[in-house]
Amino acid sequence: MAMVPNLLFVSGGAHWAAIDRPLLHRLAPCGRLAYWQYQAEADGEHSLEVALVLLHDYLKGLPQPVHLVGHGMGGVLAWYYAAAYPARVRSLALLAVGANPAVDWQAHYYHLRQLWPCAQAVALSQVARMLFAVSGSGFTSVLAEDLMWGVSLHSLWRRGRMSPPAFAGPIFVGVGGEDIVVAPPQWQRWRQALKPGDRFWICAEGRHFFHYEHAGAVAHQLAAFWHERDAAIARLPVPAPLAAG
Structure with missing residues (x-):
């Protein structure tokens, strides 16, 4: 008998699987x-519209609503889905998503490309160093794949715009304390927009992909x-602090 999920992590593309894996393991x-x-x-x-249709094709087959969670554009997709089909969503958790949903790493990248007269590979390498606390050529490759295959509103010549959708259910927003994309101006907008009972959390040392580098802390939160909203969800122990050095 197939498993019926009560938690669903929404990803903006298969290329993010290795980045999402540590958090999925903890969750x-x-x-x-x-x-x-x-x-x-x-x-x-x-497009976001096409992605929403595909996500609905999956979720409409489930017999019960689920808790949705997503990072970046995956979170934006989950947010718009929750607003369109609230009866299918028990709660919404957004990681590294701006209160303005058009604020994403690609918008930041294209802005920098206009300022930096350099090749795409060089620009992506620089951006990867800003978005990840650890280094590695694999991160640059993942970002390049997202430019090619991911849902995006932006290009080198145009910046897309989106209006924040309304979702009446419980919302968790997690941001990285050292994120240059979803930066403090977006935090303030979130604090003003969230409802009583919603949760806003800052991963103090996290960059944009804090769910990869601080998976234990994110999973605990x-x-x-x-669990506060659904007793069927198990709590997790407090993660051990990261080793120094």
Whole structure:
């Protein structure tokens, strides 16, 4: 018998799987966790609207509402889905998502490309150093894949715009304390927009991909948020602090 999930991590594309994996591993004991990835067609339109249709095709087959969580554009996709189909969503957790949903790493990258007269590979390498606390050529490759295959509102010549959707259910917002994309001006907008009972959390030393580098802390916060609203979700122990050096 197939597992019926009560937790769903929404990903903006298969290329993010290695980045999401540490958090998925930590969240697995919480409940029945599933991982949904946007799969782009080579000759298709990589739009939010298309991604929403594909996500709904999956979720409409489930017999009960789920807790949605997503990072970056995956979080934006979960946010818009929750607003469109609130009866199918028990709660919404957004990681590194701006109160203005058009604020994402690609918008930051294209802005820097206009300022830096350099090749894409050089610019992506520089951006990767800003977005990740650890270094590695694999991060640059993942960012390049997202430019090619991910859902995006932006290009080198145009910046897309989006209005924040309204979701009446419980919301968790997690941001990185050292994130240059979802930066303090977006934090203030979130604090003004969130409802009583919603949760805003700062991962103090986290950059944009803090869910990769601080997966234990993120999982602990998410599990506590879900458990307060759903006793079927298990709490997680407080993670051990990162070793110095």
